[in-house]
Amino acid sequence: xxxxxxxxxxxxxxxxxxxxxxxxxxxxxxxxxxxxxxxxxxxxxxxxxxxxxxxxxxxxxxxxxxxxxxxxxxxxxxxxxxxxxxxxxxxxxxxxxxxxxxxxxxxxxxxxxxxxxxxxxxxxxxxxxxxxxxxxxxxxxxxxxxxxxxxxxxxxxxxxxxxxxxxxxxxxxxxxxxxxxxxxxxxxxxxxxxxxxxxxxxxxxxxxxxxxxxxxxxxxxxxxxxxxxxxxxxxxxxxxxxxxxxxxxxxxxxxxxxxxxxxxxxxxxxxxxxxxxxxxxxxxxxxxxxxxxxxxxxxxxxxxxxxxxxxxxxxxxxxxxxxxxxxxxxxxxxxxxxxxxxxxxxxx
Amino acid sequence: xxxxxxxxxxxxxxxxxxxxxxxxxxxxxxxxxxxxxxxxxxxxxxxxxxxxxxxxxxxxxxxxxxxxxxxxxxxxxxxxxxxxxxxxxxxxxxxxxxxxxxxxxxxxxxxxxxxxxxxxxxxxxxxxxxxxxxxxxxxxxxxxxxxxxxxxxxxxxxxxxxxxxxxxxxxxxxxxxxxxxxxxxxxxxxxxxxxxxxxxxxxxxxxxxxxxxxxxxxxxxxxxxxxxxxxxxxxxxxxxxxxxxxxxxxxxxxxxxxxxxxxxxxxxxxxxxxxxxxxxxxxxxxxxxxxxxxxxxxxxxxxxxxxxxxxxxxxxxxxxxxxxxxxxxxxxxxxxxxxxxxxxxxxxxxxxxxxxxxxxxxxxxxxxxxxxxxxxxxxxxxxxxxxxxxxxxxxxxxxxxxxxxxxxxxxxxxxxxxxxxxxxxxxxxxxxxxxxxxxxxxxxxxxxxxxxxxxxxxxxxxxxxxxxxxxxxxxxxxxxxxxxxxxxxxxxxxxxxxxxxxxxxxxxxxxxxxxxxxxxxxxxxxxxxxxxxxxxxxxxxxxxxxxxxxxxxxxxxxxxxxxxxxxxxxxxxxxxxxxxxxxxxxxxxx
Numbered sequence: 001x002x003x004x005x006x007x008x009x010x011x012x013x014x015x016x017x018x019x020x021x022x023x024x025x026x027x028x029x030x031x032x033x034x035x036x037x038x039x040x041x042x043x044x045x046x047x048x049x050x051x052x053x054x055x056x057x058x059x060x061x062x063x064x065x066x067x068x069x070x071x072x073x074x075x076x077x078x079x080x081x082x083x084x085x086x087x088x089x090x091x092x093x094x095x096x097x098x099x100x101x102x103x104x105x106x107x108x109x110x111x112x113x114x115x116x117x118x119x120x121x122x123x124x125x126x127x128x129x130x131x132x133x134x135x136x137x138x139x140x141x142x143x144x145x146x147x148x149x150x151x152x153x154x155x156x157x158x159x160x161x162x163x164x165x166x167x168x169x170x171x172x173x174x175x176x177x178x179x180x181x182x183x184x185x186x187x188x189x190x191x192x193x194x195x196x197x198x199x200x201x202x203x204x205x206x207x208x209x210x211x212x213x214x215x216x217x218x219x220x221x222x223x224x225x226x227x228x229x230x231x232x233x234x235x236x237x238x239x240x241x242x243x244x245x246x247x248x249x250x251x252x253x254x255x256x257x258x259x260x261x262x263x264x265x266x267x268x269x270x271x272x273x274x275x276x277x278x279x280x281x282x283x284x285x286x287x288x289x290x291x292x293x294x295x296x297x298x299x300x301x302x303x304x305x306x307x308x309x310x311x312x313x314x315x316x317x318x319x320x321x322x323x324x325x326x327x328x329x330x331x332x333x334x335x336x337x338x339x340x341x342x343x344x345x346x347x348x
Numbered sequence: 349x350x351x352x353x354x355x356x357x358x359x360x361x362x363x364x365x366x367x368x369x370x371x372x373x374x375x376x377x378x379x380x381x382x383x384x385x386x387x388x389x390x391x392x393x394x395x396x397x398x399x400x401x402x403x404x405x406x407x408x409x410x411x412x413x414x415x416x417x418x419x420x421x422x423x424x425x426x427x428x429x430x431x432x433x434x435x436x437x438x439x440x441x442x443x444x445x446x447x448x449x450x451x452x453x454x455x456x457x458x459x460x461x462x463x464x465x466x467x468x469x470x471x472x473x474x475x476x477x478x479x480x481x482x483x484x485x486x487x488x489x490x491x492x493x494x495x496x497x498x499x500x501x502x503x504x505x506x507x508x509x510x511x512x513x514x515x516x517x518x519x520x521x522x523x524x525x526x527x528x529x530x531x532x533x534x535x536x537x538x539x540x541x542x543x544x545x546x547x548x549x550x551x552x553x554x555x556x557x558x559x560x561x562x563x564x565x566x567x568x569x570x571x572x573x574x575x576x577x578x579x580x581x582x583x584x585x586x587x588x589x590x591x592x593x594x595x596x597x598x599x600x601x602x603x604x605x606x607x608x609x610x611x612x613x614x615x616x617x618x619x620x621x622x623x624x625x626x627x628x629x630x631x632x633x634x635x636x637x638x639x640x641x642x643x644x645x646x647x648x649x650x651x652x653x654x655x656x657x658x659x660x661x662x663x664x665x666x667x668x669x670x671x672x673x674x675x676x677x678x679x680x681x682x683x684x685x686x687x688x689x690x691x692x693x694x695x696x697x698x699x700x701x702x703x704x705x706x707x708x709x710x711x712x713x714x715x716x717x718x719x720x721x722x723x724x725x726x727x728x729x730x731x732x733x734x735x736x737x738x739x740x741x742x743x744x745x746x747x748x749x750x751x752x753x754x755x756x757x758x759x760x761x762x763x764x765x766x767x768x769x770x771x772x773x774x775x776x777x778x779x780x781x782x783x784x785x786x787x788x789x790x791x792x793x794x795x796x797x798x799x800x801x802x803x804x805x806x807x808x809x810x811x812x813x814x815x816x817x818x819x820x821x822x823x824x825x826x827x828x829x830x831x832x833x834x835x836x837x838x839x840x841x842x843x844x845x846x847x848x849x850x851x852x853x854x855x856x857x858x859x860x861x862x863x864x865x866x867x868x869x870x871x872x873x874x875x876x877x878x879x880x881x882x883x884x885x886x887x888x889x890x891x892x893x894x895x896x897x898x899x900x901x902x903x904x905x906x907x908x909x910x911x912x913x914x915x916x917x918x919x920x921x922x923x924x925x926x927x928x929x930x931x932x933x934x935x936x937x938x
Contacts, residue, residue, distance in 0.1 A: 048723065054735045055465050056429035079461040079494070081427070085722075104464050104495075117496030118461075122475065122509040126466065126653070126722045145653040145722040165654040165722070184654050225725060251726060270726050295726065314727045337727070 041069045041302065043310060044342045045318060046084040046100065047076075051335035064100060064113075065333060069302060069310070069343060072318065072332030078116055082107070086130040086340045093137030099155065101127035101142060106155045119155035129169040133176065141179070143169040148181050150194060161194040167225075170210035172235070174217040180236055182207025187222060189236050203230050203239035210236075211255040214262050221281055223252025223267060231281055243284045246272045253297045258306050266325065268296040268311060274325050290328035291319065300341040312338025380600050381620040388613050395419065397433035398617040404441040405621055414449070417441075421452045427462035428473035432537055435477045436618040439484075439544050454492075457481050461494040466721070468524040468650070469533035472513060476537035479506035483546050507550065510541070514553050516648075518560065518911045518926040520660055521900055524684075525647040526568060527580040528592035534561055535597050536615035539622035549929075555624065556924045556931060562601055562626050563915045563922075565594070566634035567643055567906055568667055568676060572604035573702040575694040576667045576676020579647070580687040583738055583746050587819050589694075589702055601626040602634035606700025632917045633905050640670040640838075642758050643903025649683045655719045664895040666756040668836075672696045673802035675836045677761055679895060680753040681883070685720040686736050688748035691761060693836045695799035697783055703799060705806070707778040707832060709765050711749035712740040742773040743822075755880040757872070757888060764831040764882045766866045776830045778806065778823040786845070787821065792853045795823070796845075803842065805852040807833045809859055809868065829863050833870050 043066065050060035061076035063084045083103030090097040096112025105120030106127055120127070129143035138154050143166025149158040161179065168182025177193040180200075187200040187207045205227035213219035222230045222239060228248040230239040241248060251270035258264040267275040273288035273296055295314040302308035309321045310331065317333035318341070389402035389409075395416040403413040417437060424430055438445065438453050445453075464474040482503035490498045497505070516523075524530050538561070541554035568575045574594045585592035588610075595608035596616035645665040652659055663683050667676035677691030692706035717728035729740055738744040751771065755762045765776050780787055786798035795806040809832060812825030835852070842848040851873055858869040866882035879887040886893040899909035907914045911926035919936035 049731070055463060055467075055470060056427050081463050082461065083463055103466065104461070107496075115491065115496060117490060121505040122471070122512075125464075128722055253724070270724075297724070314724060315730070337723075 040346050041304070041343050042346045043067050043069050043300075043318075044087060044089060044344065045074070045312060045333065045336075045338050046087045046340040047333065048083060048085060048337040048339050050333070050337075051315075060335075062336070063102075065336075067318075067332060068346065069308070069320075072330075074332045078107070078109075078113060084339065085128045087342065088130050088132035088140065089342055089344055090132055090134055090137045091344055093134070097132070097137050097154075099130055099132050099140050101130040103127075106130075106140070106142060106151075108155045110154065119151075120158070124149060124158060129166055131169050131171050133171065141169055141171060143167070143181065148179075148194075159194075161190070162188065162197065168207045168209050168222070170212065170220075172217060173212060173214075178235065180210045180220075182210060182222065187236070187239070200232070200236055201238040205230075208252060209254045211257060211265075214257055214259055216262075219280075221255045221265065223250075223255050223269075225251050228252065229255065229267060229275075229281065229284070242281050243277070245284070246286060247275065247284045250275070254299050256299055256301065258301060259303075260306060266299050266301070266309065268299040270295045270314075274299065274309070274311060274321075274328075276325050287321070287325035287328075289326060294319075297338060298340050300343055302343060303345075310341050310343070312341050314338075376603055377600075377625070380603060383607060384596060384600055384613060384616060384620045387607075387609075388617050396614075397437040398614050401433075401437045401440055401617045401621060404437075404444055410444070413441075414444075414446075417445075417449065418452065421449070421456055424456050424460035424462075428465055428470050428477065431456075431460075431462055431477040431481075432473040432540075433615065433618070435480045436536065436540055436615075436621075439480065439540065440618065440621045454485060457485070457494065458492055459494055468513075468522070469527075469530045471509060472534055473537050475506040475509045475513075476540055478502050479510065480540060480544055482506065483544075507547075510550070511553075514557055514926060515911070517557070518900075518913070518924075519909075521645075521647040521663070522561075522564075523579065523648050523650045523660065525579045525645075525663070526564065526574065526576065526665070527578050528574040528585055528589070528594040529582050529687075530580055531561070531565060531574070531594040532597050532615045532619070536618040539619050539624050542624045543622050552931070553926070553929055556926060556929060558624055559627060559630060559915070559922065559924055559931070560913055562597075563630050563633065563906060563913065564645070564901075565598065566602065566630050567645075567669070567901075567903065568674070569598055569602055569634040570637065570669065570674050570694060570702070571635075571696055572598055572606060572608060572700055573674075573694050573696070573704075574598070575669070575674035575692070575704075577665055577678035577691055578687075578689040579650070579663075579684045581689045581746060582687065583744065586689060586704075586745055589704065598634070602631050604700055627915075627922055629915055629917050629920045629922045633915065636917065637669065637671045640668065640759075641904050642666070642668045643901070643906065644898050645902070645906075646898045646900050647678075650685070650720055652719050653722060655715055662896070662898075664898050668756070668759045670759070670802075670836075670838055672800055672838060673804075673836050675756065675759050675761060675834070677754045677756045679755075679884075680748065680763075682716050682719065682748050682750050684748065685717055686732065686739050687746050689746055690748060690752060691754050691756070691763065693799075693802070693804055693834065695802040695804070695836075697800045701783075703781040703783040705779060705781065705784075705797070705799070705804060705834070706745075707763055707776055707834075708745065708747065709749035709752050709767060709771075709776055710742050710744050710773045711747060711751065711771065713772075716750075740772075742775075743777070745777075745779060753880075753883045755878060755886045755893075757876060757878050758874070759837065760833065760835045760870070760872050760876075760878065762831065762833050762868060762870060762878060762880045764866055764868065764880060765829070766882045767828045767830070769828060774828060775824050775826040776808075776810075776812075776832075778808065778812075778825070778832065780821045780823060782820055788849075790849065790853070794849075794852055796849050796852070798839065798845070801839045803837045803839050803845070803848045805833075805835050805848075807857055809862055829866055831862075831868065833857060833868075835872070 045065040047062045061080040064078045067074040086101035088099040094110040098109040100107045126145035132140045147163040148161040170180040172178035179190040181188045186204045188197040190197045206225035209223040220232045228250045231242045232239045254268040265277045273291040275284040277284045294316045298312040307324045317336045318331040319328045320331040385402045400413045400417045482499045488499045545551045593612045595611040596613045647663040648660040664679040673695040692704040694704040718725045751767045788796045797804040810827040815822045856871040861867040869879045901908040913924045915922040921934040923932040
């Protein structure tokens, strides 16, 4: 979920960050201290699996990984084997609030990773998507293989909103009662905080992601499985396919707006690498140099330098572009399925 | 009774039983469990939990057992396959452990957070281990557990799931049903609950569930072989049935004419250590094969999380059991990802060995996997074949297909294939093991075979070609509309091999509607007319066969539904009533 990710840099206490990174199990191939570099930002990755995964076997580490943004120095933090699909980090909430979406359920740390708690019981499992609200951090939405849920108490108790497999989850950033849930046959919209849902018009494909314009909340884009990208100009009520060339028929896992230049959008796609549009989503170009045949699952942009773009891939780790997406270089975690990336300021 | 006192009492009972003289009444069970423990303890490389427990129980090489246990606790890995046997070895050896070991096990729960898995067996193992740990350390706060939940929270969560599972299995049916590879993953945790759960109601439910699952196994048991359709089986164990892990369970509780030397025992050690005993009526059910019988069962499909109209559609099983063979099936389609085994004829060979014939359509798809697994659809096949390497191969021998359906009546099965033109592999494969003593392709279109004392006749609906492989001859028939009739008989039902062939040649098969309606009609030797139209229309002697009316168990020895199972044999009836819950016995005439 990208909507609240690129916010002003909070000032952290270095001690808090030491506490974060003083716990958990490091992956063996990482050497040296995490911040022995000039990077002032930290990249967080939700890694679903790493090279090969079989339940019950000694698998390579997965879960929460962190690295600086200058050079890849990844470390596996928190717990190494929990099948992480998504994460939300609200550094200013509590003493550093982290929500993670995992096969085991929802894990929450309210002290930047010093202590963790699985807040869900057996009834909530295979948590795939997650949205936390910065203005009310105790509220978190999740999408699971068995439905969508909301908690208003940091994940301790849950109310079911939908009972089907959730591909995408979005909460309108100007009206929190508007909840978008992407399912296998379309997009469903609630305008009453999740009490009722209506099917959005014109979009009957599996909806994998929804992104909302940061300044004009009427404009939303949706990425689908095999049906390309759709656009809505009426707050998600009706949708039309956009783009031409390689976009129709594409599978798109995430779409983001460049926060400072929201007419520019980036999309993470399965077969076309990174797609970029500089005209409000009307046309899209592939940015594949260095990414041939690598499926891209998630994407984020450096808060200070929009030329720096990081992408997570399916089975190929993380890549970085320092030229606005024209070329890409591996950025570690080779072989990993990276489901989500977030960047937050590092301690000074 | 306090937790530790209960554990010590249970362990002492188990040890007493192990050391007790072998009496006439219990000799066979005691011998079998001792032999299993000897086998596990003698494994040279046996540093695993099972070997530790076996050595402890046999009072053999105790320092080594302790050091092995310590080493294992130093490196937690393997999720529920670690914590379940860890708790088993810890609890059955409780009085042997010093304070350092007690602290070490506690430390594992404080620092190690396993993935709790995504299958039924994973969850039963995980929640059993968690419950037993939570009751062993009942009053610890959240920060003493790796998952950040207090002892009470962990206990409550595990208990709630286990109760849910008991209810599901006894009303909807098991999802990972009749699995030679996973039976032990249910029986072992239930034995642990039976021995160590403090709550008497939970212990009773564990005992009832053990009876239930073992009766379910017994009805498909043929001298060590787990016969018929399986929700999950690995290729290796399908092609070499002497190696499947359920053999250890079967040998322990029912006996077999051959010790399963080649089987993987692993979790069976905890069954051998348990004070649980299978009721005699269930053991007789598993071993009395004097009279053939036909039984039906209903199970459920594993949780369908997308691309389905129903979370757990029913699975309909049928099994014809005879003295030297069994013909068993599920009704077909996609009921489990990857490892479904839809049907087979299992026949006994000399010296307690067995083998089986079966057919399949080798199907794979991202959509099938996505029905059951939540990862991104497009990478699922690629991910799965990293570990299940045969999944996408055209020569594989396990897996269901949406283009396959069966209709079994007694010792006859019709299998129909209606393959989509765009399916990756457009053929039916039929497995004829090399252990067959006869395999004759007849000019009538029938293939006649003999395995042990079983005569088998197969009539493919379309021509094909043969290929010799390591363990079998593969009959491949590349046609979109396809299938076969397969029938099996005791050899002594005929005066000779020739008489058998003559009789089968005289049966009537109507294939005139195969291409147009994917429908066939066959009149059996007994004169029953079976008509089968793909996918799910079945008629017997002109009357519709409605499988949706099938209860959980329906046959001469097992009858049950809605949480109640009646296990009947030899004038004795054992009734498991999960609605109360209670166990009752009835004798004939009562």
